[in-house]
Amino acid sequence: MTAHPRGEAPDPAAENDEDREETGAPAARTPGAAPEPAGEDDAGTAQDTDETGLSAAETGADDTQDTDGTRETVTETDGAQEATEASAAAGLSEAEAELAAQRELRRRIEQRKAEKEGPIEAGAKLSGPAADLLAAVRAVESGEKPGTAFFDSPSPAPRRAPEAAPTPHRPSPAPRPGAARAASPEAAASVAAVLKEGGAPETLAAPAAVTLGEQAADILRQDPWQLLSVPGVWPEQADGFARALLGPECGPGDGRRTSALVAWLLERAALRGHTALDADEVRAGLTEFAVADPEAAVENAVAEGVVLVFQDGVDATGAQEPDGTEEPHEGAEGRAESEQAPVRVLLGLDRYALAEESLADGLGRLVNSCEKGADWTEAAASAPSASAGELIRTAATAGLVVHSGGESARAEPAALIAAARALGLRALGTTHSVDGRRRLAAAVGDPRCAVTLSALLSGEDGPGRDADGAFALDLLVVLDAPQLDVETAAMLVESLADGTRLVLSGDPGVLGSAGAGRVFADVIAARACPQVLSRTPDPGPIGELVSGIGIGELAQVEAPGKEVVIVPVRDAGEAVHRTVQLVADSVPRAIGVPSADTQVITVGHGGSAGTRALNTALKQRLNPGPGRFGGFDPGDRVVHVPAPGRAVPGSVVSADAEGLHLDCEGTPVVVPADRVESSVRHSWALSAHQAAGMRWPAAVVVLPGDAAQGLSRPWVYTAFSRGERHLSVVHGVDQALPRAVTEIPAQERTTRLRPLLEALPTPDAS
Template sequence: MTAHPRGETPDPAAEDHEAVEDSGPQAADTPGTPDEDGAGSTEGAEDGAAAAEGAQDLEQAPGATEAPVAPALSEAEAELAAQRELRERIERRKAEKEGPIPAGTKLSGPAADLLAAVRAVESGEKPATVFFDSPASAPAPRRTAPDAAPARTSPAPERPAPRSASPEAAASVAEVLAEGGAPEALARPAAATLGEGAAEVLREDPWQLLSVPGVRPEQADGFARALLGAGCGPDDERRTAALVGWLLERAALRGHTAMDADEVRTALAGFAVTDPAEAVQHAVAEGVVLVFQDDEAEEGVPEPERAEETGEPSGDAPQADQEPVQVLLGLDRYALAEESLADGLARLVNSCEKGADWTDAAAAAPSPSAGELIRAAATAGLVAHSGGETARAEPAALIAAAHGLGLRALGTTHSADGQRRLAAAVGDPRSAVTLSALLSGEDGPGRDADGAFALDVLVVLDAPQLDVETAAMLVESLADGTRLILSGDPGVLGSAGAGRVFADVIAARSCPHVVSRTPDPGPIGELVSGIGIGELTQVEAPGREVVIVPVRDPGEAVHRTVQLVADSVPRAIGVPSPDTQVITVGHGGPAGTTALNAALKQRLNPGPGRFGGFDPGDRVVHVPAPGRAVPGSVVSADAEGLHLDCAGTPVVVPQERVETSVRHSWALSAHQAAGMRWPAVVVVLPGDAAQQLSRPWVYTAFSRGERHLSVVHGVDQALPRAVAEVPAQERTTRLRPLLEALPTPDAS
């Protein structure tokens, strides 16, 4: 059923504010179709991921000289430096371990033989040929990795200089690119990605160009043919190794931290690789990817005993009906992050002490769910808390209770808007910071001599937006005994980066999980609650809280959206245009963010765009790092860069970063809008967006409005079908089994 308010819902400036009829053309349900940012996933993890946003195609043919500039490196220097330090620390810890990854110790028969081979390959005791049936070819030269940044030593880090290539390195790379017919614009990002020796790396292995964001296999193939001539072919080991890494990187953009080995081999066959199994084997041997097999056997039960209980054969006896063992391939950065995160969470769980008496604080809680959360935090080092927008008052009550007990408590949010709302709920402006500001040292309590945050309780709101690398970095910075509360709405879109930390923690049942019983009020809250369980219901909207605006095509959708923001919502609802946010499915297309922003700028702040397409007063969003969208407005521009006002904080974006990190923001994607709320929201659903809709997308977009929601509706029955039948796309991760395998404290 199509959602609409009961009763009359006329808009004084838009005569078609009426319920959408249930009849209309049918649209196919296609989970996994390209999402709002072209990632090939309904969750849209590619939005803001690894500078891929905004990248355009290179010329495939050798000799091409024109192509858009590939995205530059992220501007979040402090975050990147901290992340590099984390990886170094994890690698040192991993090197100190005597054995391989402790998974699968209870397998038997062919599964045990396979796992033994996997571990032998990982440890270097045997070549990769023991794992695959195909013989190994002579290995190609090892991939050259960029030099690691030095570890941070100060507890409160200074902002390091951004990592960039030297002019000499970029010039050398430009020469190689010219020889291969690739655009010179790729020189700087290629040098930054591959290091100071990038020119030599590309001469030796032209397919290393695939590691530059935005480059596709067919483009790297053309570059390689131009450099190497007819001597290179589809089965060149340098090519197949690069393709395996590229496939895993693409999977990470869709949120996966690992891929099934069979899927990788199938994908390689699609790129004309003759022997995909041998290609994967070579990539494992070269260290391009790691290989894992998770333990699904019962912990603590010897094989013979379990065989007696279940009647299954034991040992090496034939097992005709045994399910195939799933083998996963993963990039080391995500594997190490997941292992570090699992170890860190277990450390917090096992180091927790009861300490202060929370009984009175729980009894004085403003709601039963808040009291339950306080009691859970009193006895556990890790707690998961889930609920909608109104339920955010519960972790706020926990922070206030911790302050009352003399504990150092802090809340973090995904956005500055969330920070403002949390601080207001706690009643203390110092009680909330953004997660990015905490990790970079810009805000928060500072660090102790060991580099840990000076905190007793840390509450992380908007936890579904937490990717695995950021989570690992955060947990690594928490001292033993710190209580960590992960709080969020499980119905919203997942993180822009790889992983599904919040969902994996809940699924692993490794900590108490408090589910709020406080519903979101009003017609919007009722509508969103139904979407969360797969139902698009009718809601009463006596104050025009929810309005449906039917449209026939994308052009009309743009026209009606501008009309709503500029005229209808301010007049009928009383919300001014600056407080109304437009949310649409993607950046491209006739009714994407680009087209909508152009139309809204023309109406609300017309100008020549003299600052690289921007004028003073333009609403913009600054993306300093993947997954972060900071709203602001343009103030001015000079030789230093574009000057922005981001919620009262002055920000200067260098000229070379403006094109890739600043967008107009009258219209945003749902991923960019996650973690933020506005008094009024206009959600645009043009007809060409039907196959990109999913329940999490609709839930996220519809729940961004506080007082009013207008839906510019052009997808007919695709909307209720997406809510009912297209749930979140599953992400392949290893965190849940890692958490399930960890020891937990005794119940006593």
């Protein structure tokens, strides 16, 4: 049977926990409200589904924002406005004015360096990694260079493998980004007193103490707008808190306020996957919060060290050169074109700038430190498929390899791991989820060869680390690589010793990471290493449907065994009803898949058919109870979110004074009572971002009418590919579905990793 699916909408792209939720008016937000536990999709609602005709499709490439030619350059703000105004008075174009302003700044920097030994005032308030990065950039600026060279950062020298066997020194790993920390009771109590004085909810005390440290109370008293750094707080709320503490002293142009707003806008952008933002976007965002002089506000934030400034050079045709420089043009006309090339200014937070710098350097180190070693010829010849053999041959001679393909292609990295271990190498595979780890271990035939990435980084599983903090590995294969955010990727690569081979494997059509960055897509776009494209197709009607979505086509498919079923619905109420009917009755009866093995996937948490509404209805039908353990009962299906971007499926066992006891796929977990509301939720229904990296025998995808704006090709591709044997689509978005597949490939992300990788020297060049 077949039926025409329909659809549309923009992709909520990367979802980083609570901020990806519904977006109501800021005034309606309550500071301290429990955040939604997981980086997940937001926007829309969902719909119910039964069964009837089948067919519907969509897929998409993950975030595709390529920011080529990015060159980092931290500029001082004193004199910038004067230079720009002088250039404007001289009748220069905007691009020429920007270049002139940068040259003037550089001249002043050099003059000040010659006059005194001390640090440059504009960066004096930086410390730690940010100060290190700023010092490095200023070191690059020293010496006379042409104006165009001012925007280019030199290619970092590759870290060569040592001559002897000793492992190079590497610092111990930092805690995983987003990992939960605890605030001391004293700090929380002090913060609570300040919050009470300012009329803010005291429930913010603990998160504020965690975010701002032990001196949080003093910090908030001196700069109330630092409350904006606490997740869930909005500018209107921070303004009210500041007015209560400072009285008539504070105003919309207060430098403390504008700097905090700049940082807040960049943090919000990070929740959408960006590691940097165009300065014009930041200035536009500031105007929405009554900042009269956005230009001065940005300059102040840079001078205070709140943000870093980068230059993104683009040539006159709009194309970016691999090294970020302009293509030389012939004659005077070409020179004029070159001089007028637009210069895009990016602003970024130091944490993401440092992560991208570290990751680019680390990947370059792996590329340049690989040695051939063992003979892989026989292993490649005996591989189970041609694509697997190609992957083995490529990994034999390269320190970094990208492998892409669908679900069936996961067998190829498994074959690589098995071949490497047969050669006596220490090989390991990591996955995004426990379900993925189980499938990889089964494919390799050895449970010791597969771990989740979070368990590897935390030391819970895997080979452990040596005295220098490096993993004892010769080959690491990272499956579900599109789920890698830039901070996690940087931490992982920094933990690999010189000579270790790294293979990034994944499906480029799925949704991107919950955190900032687009590591997998940037490495592919930069062509910094060999790439192996699997030729193994996903089988069956679901595989055919998803493959079409991947290239932007939503086609009907023949499904004689009811592998794909479309259930039309008129409204959200009918969508919920049909979804419950499918999970509890239709799929078990007609397909033979029990309710426990059927996963509901919808566009967002809120709305009349979002995950909350669907979970309430499904619990009432599948596991009714009073919810005596903070809304949960024994036997409830739940997802535990120990850190943003991580969603671990499980079930409720019991609860006591210690907390809520869960069984997370065989691992007992106890969630403290004060963490249950923010980190545990029912999981009969999940968002597509939560479901990424996992598969179930059957999937029911719910698309209610109000979900249209949350759809994109990657979203549909991800949701539709979660079912192994059966897919039901509860369809109420009409033509929004096909439009999403054909017209909305992905939400763009602004990142700097690609140009940094393009600037790295190749092994031959070194």
